[in-house]
Amino acid sequence: MVFEISCRKFLKDLANFLFLGSVCLSPVLAKNSRMQNNLNNMADGNLSAHREDIELYLNFFTDLNKFYSFYDGKNDNQTGYFVPANIELIYTQWSGNRSDIQILLGTVSPTLDSFSEAAFWKNSASYNTASDLFSAAERNVNEFTTMFRNISSQVPGAQVSFGPGDQFAMKSLNSLEDKIQRMTDAGRTNPVQWVSDALRGTIIVNTPTQMAQVVSLLNKNFPGKIIFSNKFNEAPYKTGYVGVHGGILYQNADDSILAEMQVHFSNVMDGGMDCPKEYAHGMYEKTRALAGQPDAASVVARGNAAQMIVYLFAMNRIAKGIIPQPDPTTAPLFLNNDESLSVAHDSQYVYRYDSSMLTRSAPINGTQGFFAPLTTLEVFNLTTNAWTPITDPEIQLVYENMLEESGDTISENTANQIIQALILTRGTNSCEGASGFFECNWYWFLGGGLVATAAGVAIFQWKSRISLSDGFQRI
Numbered sequence: 193m194v195f196e197i198s199c200r201k202f203l204k205d206l207a208n209f210l211f212l213g214s215v216c217l218s219p220v221l222a223k224n225s226r227m228q229n230n231l232n233n234m235a236d237g238n239l240s241a242h243r244e245d246i247e248l249y250l251n252f253f254t255d256l257n258k259f260y261s262f263y264d265g266k267n268d269n270q271t272g273y274f275v276p277a278n279i280e281l282i283y284t285q286w287s288g289n290r291s292d293i294q295i296l297l298g299t300v301s302p303t304l305d306s307f308s309e310a311a312f313w314k315n316s317a318s319y320n321t322a323s324d325l326f327s328a329a330e331r332n333v334n335e336f337t338t339m340f341r342n343i344s345s346q347v348p349g350a351q352v353s354f355g356p357g358d359q360f361a362m363k364s365l366n367s368l369e370d371k372i373q374r375m376t377d378a379g380r381t382n383p384v385q386w387v388s389d390a391l392r393g394t395i396i397v398n399t400p401t402q403m404a405q406v407v408s409l410l411n412k413n414f415p416g417k418i419i420f421s422n423k424f425n426e427a428p429y430k431t432g433y434v435g436v437h438g439g440i441l442y443q444n445a446d447d448s449i450l451a452e453m454q455v456h457f458s459n460v461m462d463g464g465m466d467c468p469k470e471y472a473h474g475m476y477e478k479t480r481a482l483a484g485q486p487d488a489a490s491v492v493a494r495g496n497a498a499q500m501i502v503y504l505f506a507m508n509r510i511a512k513g514i515i516p517q518p519d520p521t522t523a524p525l526f527l528n529n530d531e532s533l534s535v536a537h538d539s540q541y542v543y544r545y546d547s548s549m550l551t552r553s554a555p556i557n558g559t560q561g562f563f564a565p566l567t568t569l570e571v572f573n574l575t576t577n578a579w580t581p582i583t584d585p586e587i588q589l590v591y592e593n594m595l596e597e598s599g600d601t602i603s604e605n606t607a608n609q610i611i612q613a614l615i616l617t618r619g620t621n622s623c624e625g626a627s628g629f630f631e632c633n634w635y636w637f638l639g640g641g642l643v644a645t646a647a648g649v650a651i652f653q654w655k656s657r658i659s660l661s662d663g664f665q666r667i
Contacts, residue, residue, distance in 0.1 A: 252466040255505075256468075256471075256505055259501075259505045259508070260274045260501070263276045263277070263281075263501070264277040264278060270482055270494070271475065271491070271495060273495075273498040274501070275497050276497055276498075276501050279493075279497045279500070282497065282500050282501050282504055283500065285504055286503065286504045289507035289508065289510075290424055290428070292511065293424055293510060294425050296399075297403055297422070297436075298404055300404075300407050300422040300436055301420065302411075303420055303422070303600065303602075304419050304421075304600040304602050304606060305602050305605075308606050308609050308610065310439065311545065312613070313441045315386070315387060315390070315448060316328065316385075316449070317385065318446075319384045322365060322368040322372050322384065325368055325384050325387060325390050326362075326363075328390070329390045329391050329449060332391065332442065332447055333361050333391060336361065336391050336451065337358055339413065343406065343409045343413060344395050346405075347397065347402050347406055349397065350395060350396065350398075351395070351396050352395050353393065353396055353461075354394075360393075361392070361393055362392070363387075363390050368387065371383075372384055375387075386450075388439065388450040388546065389450070390449050391442060392451060393452075394455070394456055394463070395454070396455075396458050396461060397456075397458065398457065398458050399513075400510075403436060407436065407455065410438055414440055417442075417443065418438050418440045420438050420439075421438075421439070421599065421601070422436050423435050426600075426601035427544075427556070429592070431472060431475075431476065431496055431500060431592075432496075432501075432503035433469075435454055435456050435469075436455040437453075437454050437598065437600075438452065438453040438454070439452060452598065457506065457510050459506040459509040460503070460506045468503055471502055472499040472502045472503065475502075476495065479494075480589045483585045484585070484586050489585065492589065540554070541554065541555070541604065542554070543604060543606070543607040544599045544601050545600050545602050545606075545610065546594065549571055549599075550607060551570065551571050552569075552570050553569045554568040568581070569581065569582045569592075571591075572611060
């Protein structure tokens with residue numbers, strides 16, 4: 193179905209549904225706009241409505257389709273999703289929303305840039321197998337969930353989600369085994385120590401003020417044992433993904449477990465499957481499945497655009513105060529305008545990192561970067577001490593998704609510190625003792641040339657789980 197409306201109809205319907213800025217007249221979100229006023233009211237606690245519980249998306253697809261109707265575009269035949277015709281407009285509005293929310297959210301710290309030692313946090317050395325890690329998670333899951341329920345209860349209107357019956361509070365044994373096997377196949381040493389989400393959960397809030405309060409409480413409960421990735425303030429993801437992720441070194445008695453706690457707005461993720469975050473992830477899966485086709489660049493670009501407008505839909509709801517905050521409380525003390533705590537971006541590259549990879553890519557300049565795969569994506573290779581390009585669109589998508597879900601945007605200086613630390617601890621120019629941070633193997637397809645370096649996870653997970661016996665030779 194093609195969604196088309198006239199400018200006149202748009203302006204008439206606009207008052208009934210939502211404020212987008214004057215789409216037909218200007219893509220710029222003015223500072224004196226209704227959206228900005230609503231955000232200011234949210235920060236000041238001036239919204240008249242009051243609701244303690246988070247409202248699930250009872251009419252998610254109906255509301256999303258209404259939102260689509262304000263934009264030219266069509267349902268894409270290949271992906272099956274609505275793709276806006278004017279991605280520049282979507283990106284401009286998305287950027288304006290993200291920036292305004294970040295202003296209210298304030299500084300989120302510490303980050304990997306300000307506390308680079310966190311790059312070397314590990315699970316306990318005594319965990320040698322997936323079963324060891326699973327048993328440790330089992331020993332700690334009840335206290336873990338109780339602690340985070342207590343944290344969320346201190347912010348009126350917030351709630352914590354571990355899935356139905358808390359079934360996703362810990363990774364299943366099968367999932368751990370699969371992840372560790374992929375890391376082993378990729379040549380990583382001591383992979384059990386680097387699994388970063390054996391325990392995990394999500395705290396859901398309604399407003400930027402509530403999100404800031406949650407971050408403050410997380411810092412108070414895990415002093416020196418948590419770092420944040422603020423995706424409202426980092427270099428943008430092509431999909432439009434937003435959120436705040438906390439990486440935690442969870443310690444209890446003799447156990448040390450790497451855990452993850454994401455903080456999301458209820459308009460982005462409400463704990464159910466019918467919400468922007470889950471819907472957009474389905475788009476990623478569909479896009480990845482199509483990325484091997486000859487028109488991969490176009491498929492990826494359309495997939496990115498389809499996801500970004502969904503996140504724009506979510507942030508417009510936040511800006512309008514559709515789910516208003518409870519009675520306001522004093523802003524946390526950590527909020528300030530200290531620019532030094534913001535993520536620094538090198539002018540030439542954007543560096544991203546998680547416990548299994550360090551990448552760099554060209555920054556997105558306007559919308560130009562949305563219309564092609566990540567042709568500049570590079571991964572640091574410890575064998576050669578050099579950055580190596582990854583050009584396969586399917587592998588690029590896997591990397592981008594992994595970094596989006598669990599990675600941190602860091603400065604060039606922090607990237608260099610991590611590299612130097614790994615080189616010093618490695619001791620030799622081989623991959624022995626490489627700490628498992630980077631893929632150290634080159635794989636050569638006997639029938640078709642070099643396939644990838646530093647892409648073991650992507651290769652083994654998405655390329656039919658190939659192995660050396662399938663015609664690949666390690667060199």
